[in-house]
Amino acid sequence: MAREIPTALAINEALVIAMETDPDVILMGEDVAGGGTRAAEGTDEMGGIMGVTRGLCTRFGPERVLDTPISEMGMLGTAVGAAMTGLRPVVELMFIDFLGVCLDPLLNQAAKLRYMLGGKARVPMTVRTVTGAGMQSAAQHSQSLYWITAGIPGLKTVIPSNAYDAKGLLLAAIRDDDPVVFCEAKGILFDSADVPEGDYVVPLGSAAVVRAGSDVTLVGMGATVKMALAAAATLAGEGVSAEVVDLRSLAPLDEETVLASLARTGRLVVVDEATPRCGIASDVASLCVTKGFDLLDAPVGRVTAPHTPVPFSAVLEQAYMPSAEKIVAAVRALG
Amino acid sequence: MELTHEQLLVSYRTMRMIRVFEEKLHELVTAGKLGGFLHLYAGQEAVAAGVCRRLDERDYVATTHRGHGHCIAKGVRAKGMMAELFGRATGVCKGKGGSMHIADLDAGMLGANGIVGAGIPLATGAALTCKTKRTGGVAVAFFGDGASNQGQFHESLNMASNWKLPAVYVVENNGWGEFTPTAFVVPVPDIAVRATSYGMRSDIADGNDFFDVYEKAGRAIAAARAGEGPTLLECKTYRHYGHYVGDPLTYRARGEADEWRRQRDPLVRFEARVVGDGRVEAGELRRVDGEVAAELEAAVADAERDPLPEPAAVLEDVYGGE
Numbered sequence: 128m129a130r131e132i133p134t135a136l137a138i139n140e141a142l143v144i145a146m147e148t149d150p151d152v153i154l155m156g157e158d159v160a161g162g163g164t165r166a167a168e169g170t171d172e173m174g175g176i177m178g179v180t181r182g183l184c185t186r187f188g189p190e191r192v193l194d195t196p197i198s199e200m201g202m203l204g205t206a207v208g209a210a211m212t213g214l215r216p217v218v219e220l221m222f223i224d225f226l227g228v229c230l231d232p233l234l235n236q237a238a239k240l241r242y243m244l245g246g247k248a249r250v251p252m253t254v255r256t257v258t259g260a261g262m263q264s265a266a267q268h269s270q271s272l273y274w275i276t277a278g279i280p281g282l283k284t285v286i287p288s289n290a291y292d293a294k295g296l297l298l299a300a301i302r303d304d305d306p307v308v309f310c311e312a313k314g315i316l317f318d319s320a321d322v323p324e325g326d327y328v329v330p331l332g333s334a335a336v337v338r339a340g341s342d343v344t345l346v347g348m349g350a351t352v353k354m355a356l357a358a359a360a361t362l363a364g365e366g367v368s369a370e371v372v373d374l375r376s377l378a379p380l381d382e383e384t385v386l387a388s389l390a391r392t393g394r395l396v397v398v399d400e401a402t403p404r405c406g407i408a409s410d411v412a413s414l415c416v417t418k419g420f421d422l423l424d425a426p427v428g429r430v431t432a433p434h435t436p437v438p439f440s441a442v443l444e445q446a447y448m449p450s451a452e453k454i455v456a457a458v459r460a461l462g
Numbered sequence: 463m464e465l466t467h468e469q470l471l472v473s474y475r476t477m478r479m480i481r482v483f484e485e486k487l488h489e490l491v492t493a494g495k496l497g498g499f500l501h502l503y504a505g506q507e508a509v510a511a512g513v514c515r516r517l518d519e520r521d522y523v524a525t526t527h528r529g530h531g532h533c534i535a536k537g538v539r540a541k542g543m544m545a546e547l548f549g550r551a552t553g554v555c556k557g558k559g560g561s562m563h564i565a566d567l568d569a570g571m572l573g574a575n576g577i578v579g580a581g582i583p584l585a586t587g588a589a590l591t592c593k594t595k596r597t598g599g600v601a602v603a604f605f606g607d608g609a610s611n612q613g614q615f616h617e618s619l620n621m622a623s624n625w626k627l628p629a630v631y632v633v634e635n636n637g638w639g640e641f642t643p644t645a646f647v648v649p650v651p652d653i654a655v656r657a658t659s660y661g662m663r664s665d666i667a668d669g670n671d672f673f674d675v676y677e678k679a680g681r682a683i684a685a686a687r688a689g690e691g692p693t694l695l696e697c698k699t700y701r702h703y704g705h706y707v708g709d710p711l712t713y714r715a716r717g718e719a720d721e722w723r724r725q726r727d728p729l730v731r732f733e734a735r736v737v738g739d740g741r742v743e744a745g746e747l748r749r750v751d752g753e754v755a756a757e758l759e760a761a762v763a764d765a766e767r768d769p770l771p772e773p774a775a776v777l778e779d780v781y782g783g784e
Contacts, residue, residue: 153594190594193625201583201617208587208601211572212522214594216587231614235577236584243563244573245556246779280780304782 129321135179137290137322138255138311141297142180142217144326146187149215152301155193155202156219156255160184176221177257177316199229203254207236210252210306217301220256222264223272223310230275237306238281249304253297258286258310259350259400260448266436269313269444271349271401276308277377278405283331284377286310288352290320292375295329303331312400314350334381336388340370343394343458346385346411348374351398351430351449358454367458377407385411386419393424396457398449403431425461430454465515465676470742471750473515473672477507477729478754480531483540484703486758487530487547491707496547500561503531505670505702505719508728509634510535512667512675513602513695516683520599522570522588524581527562528701529574532604538566544761550768557771558779579612581605582631586618589629589692600628600686608639610653616660619694623662626691630682633694634669636701641713657694669699670728673735700726 132140145152159180161173174181184192195202199220206216220229233254240248260269277284283305287293293311300307337352338359345355352373359369372388374381389395395415399408412427430449438444465473484504490496503510506528514523514535525532533543538554546553546564553559554566565573572588575581585603592599609615610633622629633653637644650656657664663685667678675697682693700722704711736742 151595153590196617196620196624198613198617198621200614201586201621204580204583204614205587205590205618205621208524208572208584209590209594210587211567211584212588212591212601214587214591228613231577231580232583236575236580239563240573241782242779243555243559244565244567244779245553245558247555247567248565248573249782283781 129323131319132290132322133317133319134287134290134293134311135177135316137294138179138297139181139183140322141294142183143186145217145298145301146183146191148326151213151215152217153191153193153209153214154180154183154217154219155195155206156180157195157197157221159219160189160192160194175219177311179311180219199225200232203229203232204236206252207232207240207250210250211240211248215251215301217253217255220254222268223256223258224267224270226272226275233276233282233306234279238279241305242281250306251304253300253307253309255309255311257313257316259313260437260444261314261350263439263441263444265439269437271399273308273310273377274401274406277407281306282378283307284310285331285375286312286349286377287375288315288347288349288373289318290322292329294322295327296331296375298326299328299331302328307331310349312349315353318353329375332376332379332381334375334384335373336370336384337373338369338371340368340392342368342392343396343461344370344372344388344392345454346372346374346395346397348377348407349400351400354449354451355398355454357451358458361451361455362458369458374407380410382414382418385414386422389415389419389422393422394461396428396430396454396461398430398454400432400449402434403429404434406431428457428461430457467741469515470736471746473511474732474747475750475754476511476514476535477672477732478751479540479758480504480507480510480534481729482754482758483530483534486762488703488707498560500707501528501705502701502703502707503528505722505728506634506636506699507531508672508675508732509632509669509697509699510604512672513632513679515676516680517600517602519570520592520597522572522585522599522601523604524572524585524588524601525574525604526578526581526606526609527574527576528606529564530561533564533566533571536571537569538571540758541761541764542566544765545768548765548768549770550765551771552768556775579605579609579614582609582614582618586622586627586629589622589627590625592628598687600630600683602630602632604632604634606639607633607635607644607648607653610656611647619657619660619662619692622692623660626689628686628689629692630679630686631692631694632679633696634699635696636699638701638705640705641709652696654694654696662692662694664694664696666696666698669697670726670731672728672732
């Protein structure tokens with residue numbers, strides 16, 4: 128039975144199901160319990176920075192829900208070692224910005240072990256991490272660095288836009304035999320949607336058409352999907368029919384769904400919270416011109432953050448982030 | 463626990479295989495028959511052999527760029543290793559890894575590593591698996607003095623001690639971090655003291671004395687298996703060759719290596735002890751030498767003939783389920 132719950136809770140449910148159905152699944156991270164369970168002292172589990180893992184230590188015990196020191200590199204490296212020897216760790220990297228202190232275990236270990244060992248190793252680990260701006264967390268806690276992991280062969284990267292997909296994608300990620308980076312966009316973490324109670328997966332590598340349309344395709348991911356949907360509603364009032372594609376998975380990328388939508392509309396605007404260079408928006412634009420050139424009736428539009436760090440001031444942060452208004456403007460600019 | 467006659471011969475065989483394997487690689491690279499960067503373990507054989515003699519099939523090791531010796535000591539066969547170093551499809555990693563990523567999970571060998579210090583958390587994770595799944599296994603991280611300056615070392619030791627993981631951290635202090643003397647970048651004479659700040663046991667062994675390593679590794683591994691947590695075991699040793707084959711060696715005083723080779727060679731010391739004790743006949747060791755040489759020659763001959771990977775294999779093994 129489905130009920131409306133926030134994304135954070137849907138992720139918690141996925142973790143519970145994953146841990147109940149597979150004893151090899153363990154959780155690691157800073158504050159995932161927050162000193163374990165200390166009910167006798169009248170304290171509650173912290174459940175990680177966003178409270179997503181609250182209750183799991185009480186339920187599964189401190190042997191499967193491990194509070195780590197603030198040691199991202201050691202923690203991720205340990206997860207790689209555990210994954211290649213038979214566990215299925217889920218690691219919480221508090222913010223994706225912290226890749227700066229722990230990229231090696233992902234870049235040079237997890238991503239490459241299967242290949243370097245001639246296919247004889249597998250690294251079934253999932254890194255859950257918070258991405259994006261919008262909470263005035265400023266330059267070092269607000270980045271959308273999924274383009275880094277999406278660009279590394281051997282890693283998979285997903286970013287749900289809603290609670291339903293979050294639960295299903297996380298279960299698929301945990302059960303996948305390759306390392307997956309699971310991005311929890313701040314902008315949708317506390318939005319609610321209908322989520323079934325039971326066990327289901329949303330396959331990795333599949334995009335979704337979340338609104339059908341015929342005049343223009345808006346491609347979003349994570350928090351930009353709801354911006355695109357809001358823009359589509361505005362455009363509908365102007366007689367423009369916008370189709371919205373939610374990438375859901377950044378690597379692998381579902382090229383087919385994007386190109387099929389472009390074939391229907393002939394126009395495309397990609398909306399990405401990340402900075403404009405070397406990223407997913409560039410990638411989608413490249414896809415359109417290399418494999419969809421004959422389908423294009425206009426240049427590909429892009430709405431991204433500017434090529435700057437994320438500012439602190441709310442007014443600057445709003446100026447920095449994509450928005451429905453910016454998307455509408457970009458569509459109008461296509462002519 | 464006294465080593466049996468058979469165990470002594472196997473231990474010697476391990477060290478001899480490492481020595482001739484590395485010397486053969488030196489010869490092949492110098493002759494231009496083998497490419498890539500090879501970091502030779504010759505001189506440090508007693509560490510890998512002494513520690514791994516205490517391990518069994520439940521156990522894991524993770525190592526470094528200087529990892530051939532640990533592979534051999536953990537039971538990876540010379541044939542598959544040599545084929546890997548020749549980049550053959552028959553290599554233990556199908557020619558995809560090479561020297562710096564050589565690994566054999568079937569032997570519990572999690573891999574050499576091109577990143578200094580990166581094997582340490584991998585072994586820590588393997589120890590976490592052993593503890594969580596109650597396999598009775600132990601994981602050993604081999605690394606150098608240089609890696610003990612890396613964050614991954616400190617982060618791993620802290621977690622492993624805090625979680626009482628069945629891990630042993632073997633730092634092989636060979637006096638050189640790449641091309642820089644250890645004393646130039648480590649302000650303490652013994653890296654073992656770094657365990658103290660993590661509430662971890664530590665010990666120091668003569669890394670060129672098989673029996674000293676065997677005894678102290680035995681204590682550390684027994685404690686790990688008994689649930690008493692990890693140990694940092696420092697083995698003082700020396701690398702006979704440079705950082706990699708072909709490096710200019712201008713950074714090292716002439717004669718420094720000769721002194722270690724003449725006075726403290728771990729194979730010579732092993733032989734003097736076991737023959738002196740009357741536990742092994744010198745002739746038995748010569749027979750092992752002959753067997754090892756024959757196995758290695760066959761491995762090289764096979765590796766030179768074995769097929770190269772198909773070019774299309776470049777696209778394989780990136781992800782599972784292909």
